[in-house]
Amino acid sequence: MGFLYDDAVVIKEPQTPGDNTLITVNCPDKTGLGCDLCRIILLFGLSIAKGDVSTDGKWCYLVFWVVGKPTTRWYLLRERLLEVCPPCTPALSEIFYFRPEFQQPKPPKVFLLKFWCTFDRKGLLHDVTKVLYELELTVKRVKVFTAPDGRVMDLMFVTDTRELLHTTNRQEETKGQLSAMLGENMISFEIELAGPGVTDNPQGSAFLPPAITDDTFGTSDCVSVTVDNELSRSHTLVRIVCQDHKGLIYDIMRTLKDYNIQTSYGRFSSKAKESFEVDLFIMQVEGKKLLDPEKQKALCTRLKMELVRPLRVEVMSRGPDTELLVANPVELAGRGRPLVFYDITLAITSLSIRIFSVEIARHRIDDREWEVYRVLLDEGDAALVPRSLIRERVVKNLMGW
Incomplete structure (x- = not known):
């Protein structure tokens, strides 16, 4: 039977006000583990200031420096992080290996x-x-x-x-x-x-506007994704420079998980002017570098799209009423970004607008599944607030700006 070490997840709260909380994870590896851990950190309303990831394909060591809050329940965060860490089982060599039967709960x-x-x-x-x-x-x-x-x-x-x-x-x-x-x-x-x-998860059938369904994201100078196969004999280096936002590392790790790509080593940190730099040494699940130009292009394009527009927001007319639409990408594992509904309701409340009705449904947009929030706003309240301001406030809440 698998088990976890007591020190598989260690959380060290800062000794000095203003410092970051240190989270270390030391456990067997699995594809998508970084995504699962970052999702839980995001679920607790925390942002990652910097981090280091290292694995030999069997065992991994991850370090996150996170910005905490006075209300953070650190003991509960540790429990939730432990739950996604793969259990291990002793082998004859006294090395502990990941048991794959535990990977899909x-x-x-x-x-x-x-x-x-x-x-x-x-x-x-x-x-x-x-x-x-x-x-x-x-x-x-x-x-x-x-x-x-x-x-x-x-x-x-x-x-x-x-x-x-x-x-x-x-x-x-x-x-x-x-x-x-x-x-x-x-x-x-x-x-x-x-x-x-x-x-x-029944699929929604109502009309979605082009602002939600359109996969084109234009050009953006705030996101740079490059690939380098010369620096390492065994790994492909993916380098990302972009504007920081809430859930940034989760968005990157989610994309790599959906592409079934393993990260052997990574380092990421926030820099000046709210920018974030990420260096990831990756390989395909079969242990090979990413050499195919078409696969490189597809991965870079998807990463840019996820970082330029990780969520899609539109405010439009629904007859005489005002409707807010938010599309949240769903992982192949079937989960959407956490706290989206919380952030939406917080933004609407800050504008003193009542919510008349809400519906959440899954939609297929091209080859991907999205969780779409339809929020019908109170006619009287919404008429007093410009739609551009409603959209701006929701986007800022979702992105943490």
Whole structure:
């Protein structure tokens, strides 16, 4: 049976205010491990200031310097990082190797949270989302309806990081924290296991504008991606220089994971004028350099696209109403970027706009799957705010600018 060392993940909080927190990961390697770790760091609302990655193909050592927050639950972050580290098993040589049967965990169960509230105040949906985030419940789909009398019905399909939402204690904890936030305005609350139609991630069928579906991203001087096969005999060097944004390293590692590319050594750090530099020595999964010019071009193009426009945002008319659309890329493993819905609701709340309804669905755009958020804004509130400002505020929140 596989197991992990106690020091597989070590978090060292800064001794001096203003310094970065040091996270070290020392465990067996697997393709996509860097992506999984960076996703969890992003999920906890942290940004990576710099890092080093090194692996021999069997064992890896990763170091991240992250910008923490006073509210960060470091003990919980360590638990979540440990969960994605591959377990190991002792071999006769006393070297520990990754057991591949642990690489693909079963997808978590999806639960439906259904509750009615007696009012629709500005920021309500964001407050609910914040409570779910603190409970480690991940929002997969949302449907929000505002009745003519002001009552609100929320249908939220969630997964539980702790995988305990089927238990009475966990359900009572969830109801208790939502009730504490909503007070006497909560009319009813139910939790039930969602049907297979939700877990199968049904595809959305509604029209999407070109601003969402268009894969062309134009030219941008703020992103440079180059490939060098001369520096190393066994590896291809990918060098990236770009503007920093929230989830930058996750976006890079997610792309490499989807291309089934392994990173043997990497170093990345923020530089002056908000720029970020990344050097990665990579190889294909069969252990060969990336020599094919067409594959090089495809990888560089995808990386540029992910870094210029990691999420797609558009504000448009839907009849007399204003609709916000946000498209979030989905990994081949089936997961989208975390905290997108949290960031959207925070941006809308900061503009004092009420949210009338929300729908989240999966869409196929060309050869990729996207998680598309459709947010219908309150007609009266949205009319007072320019659409360009709505889009700008949402983009800034999502990108951490």
